[in-house]
Amino acid sequence: MSPRVERIMLSAILLLYAAVACTGITWGLPARRIDPYLFSGPPWPGEVIFTRAGAGAKLTPQTRSRLGADVDLDPLRTPDHQPVLLTEHEEDLARIYLRYRLYTYQPDEMITMMALAGMDPRRLQFDPRLYQYGGLFLYPVGGLIAATSLTGWIDLRSDVTFYLDAPEAFGRFYVVARAYTAAWGALGVLLVFGVARRLGGSRAGLLAALLFALMPVVVCMAHEGKPHLPGAVLMLAAVYFALRHLACCSCSEPRASARATSRNAVRLQQEKDQPTGSDHPSKRIDRSEESPHRLEPS
Template identity: 45%
Template sequence: MADRGPAALVARDSDSRRRDWLIAPLWVVLLLPLLAWGVPNREADAVLFGGSAWKAERFSAAAAAGERSGRRAGADRDLNPVEHRNTLVDLTASDAARAEILRRYRLFSHQPDEMINFMALQRMRLRQFDFDPGLYQYGGAWIYAVGAALALGAAGGLLTLSSDPDVYLEAPELFGRFYVAARLLSLVSGGLLLVAAVRIGRRLGGPWCGPLSAALVMLCPVFLTMSLEAKPHLPSAAATAWAVLLAMRHLEQPTGGSATRLGLVIGAAFGLVLTGIFAALVLPALRLARWVSSSEQRPVDGKAPTRLRLVHVAVVAGLMYAACNPYVVWNALFDRALLLDNLSNSTAMYAVTRLAEGALRTIVLLAEAGGVLTILVGVIGLPVIAWQSRARAALLLAPALGVLLMSVALAAGKPGEFGRFLIVPAVVMAISAARVIWMVAARSTGVGVLLLVGLLAFDGRHSLSYLEAFVLDSSNNHTRASAARFLQVHLRPAERIGVAQEPAPYSVPPLHFATRTVILLPRTEPPGVETKALPEWLVLTADDTHAVAQAWWSRHYILQLVTKSAPSPPLIPWASKPVLLFRRADLR
């Protein structure tokens, strides 16, 4: 007869906790082959240079690196922003202009935000003990972790670290390994989030609800996307998930140790990226739990966290953030102008406007981020979780609600990639959906299995399109390469190429920038512009053709080709982003 005593129960619980950790390396192994998607290499040299690649000295990289390292501005600020955006601008008017474009194609990836990690590291002057990354929307906990990953890779002989940018311009694949190392941090963080999802799900619905929660989180397109990008949002989301879990434990056993651990994780979430501040919403949720728990089965009054315990958590969280971001604290006290200049790049992109439109856009992007059925079933599950335990429901929902309110304020008019900010609500909805499926299965196994299979089939197909985009971008047959090959065949010798975005690997496919004339079209129509004055071709990346239908130049061009990874390509990732090729309307 099986032992059912207290010791056996404790042993089984300990075994279960150890098994939880197996999901983290499993997730890493599954996605490891895709980490090199869209990184710099030499496969497009024939297109970029029309033959042999330039020698390193022609790129003038040392001067640009010195300028970036020496200036007192945000690491993500453009060194040479394009002026006169109300007219046609020749981006290839000089060798220096061509070199600036070609440097991007040697060093940038297909994800526009990843390069700023390395710009921040390059900006530091280690010999002068200056470790200021100059990038405060990405926290020091992330930037320093990326630096540590590169140092470990170099120590192991896997990476080549050099202060000479010419090394990477002549061998861009060496720089491409930096992206792989940084993305590995995100991938490992995804594994840690899955462990937290298992344990939160188990607390909400029993033993099998935990693995089911992790499976539905894996299915979320935004989780898959962020696992393969060198950005701090997934590590911060993982810390937020652990904050929710530790808050649940602290609610049950509010000790000094549990308060310290909770504070460290909240501080880490905020210390990784600014949006991690919403992890701190578990603190008012804990306070709320003191009242809502009194009406539940088990009396928590007297055990629930006191104000002093919550102050303890808040102080530890603040100290953790300061330890990760000492230069933010320093500049807030002694150089506010520099701090505000650094943050102005983000505040310029995200302004509160059109709340009703923002709410509708948030709903669309949340469905894209988590899967339509997962979100619908998850919404149904929220009252189920609240009925089971309003205190736990408050802890689970608090950070997600904060993120959703931010999205409502900012999402109006935003492209699909804005959906990456909704990773925390998507994870919460996946856990809630798992609770519903497990509850239904407990009453009728057949109905529960049918619900699960239907959800996996419907949302799984959508997630598969995301996976296909990354697989395609890991080869030389991605959408940008296909567009470049088309242009190589159809471009005539003297024809100019128009672009709507500044050329970079993520926004414009590789073109013959070494000799071709490339014209940047203005955002608004120049007065008196004639069709014949415009470039013969126009090329750009966009989520779909509807995104450019209202552009002023649309009446001057005819769409020739759209290269995309699927009939309905994914909206959030930059992997295999659709490329649109237009021919001037008066030409054949």
């Protein structure tokens, strides 16, 4: 297969992956369209939800600084094996409404937003209090959200009640995180192609890249703002560069052996050409310089 055809087919696979990743990138985002399923009457305003859920006391800087971003702020305190009434009080309803207004259908995605909300770059406070996700995921997502807000597509503010009234605006944060995750998937397509190409040639590389781009777990992870797909891609990068290093070592060994053989041959030739014994210039006797007064034999 010619390099030009190989590049065209690989580009087509990348475009296919981009189409698949972008198709479902907005699934399960918080939105007001589900209000008829939540409220039997008029929807509660964001301020009411915020107050009745007690979010003001739970989301203070003091609380955030001493708790991890993934710590449950409302743990169940009922005895084991006892039924839990989730809608017994208005406070319980408010906590449910708050989750539907700010969380996606993948609840772990909110952990990233909680970690970012606990930072304060103006005070050089960059502790995410969420260490299993890693800085290579959290900090770029935060930077992308801040950069996107400069374009006006994201309305970035610290007023939680605003997002409770406009959950679609908060949902755009998740879109940015998912887009960052999907970009790692595109890099994964290239790495899978590189690994398979080294092991089995161009056709094997293209087939492996296509299967990776359409793998259900890859497609699902590309639609979630979580670091699982980036972590898998980093492992693929380790495999690719390990194979590349081994290939370089295997190629350099024959060259090093050839250079050593050439040096040995030159050394042997020099030793062969070097005069030894009585043939050495310093040991030769010049008969013309012998004394003219030496006695002739009688």
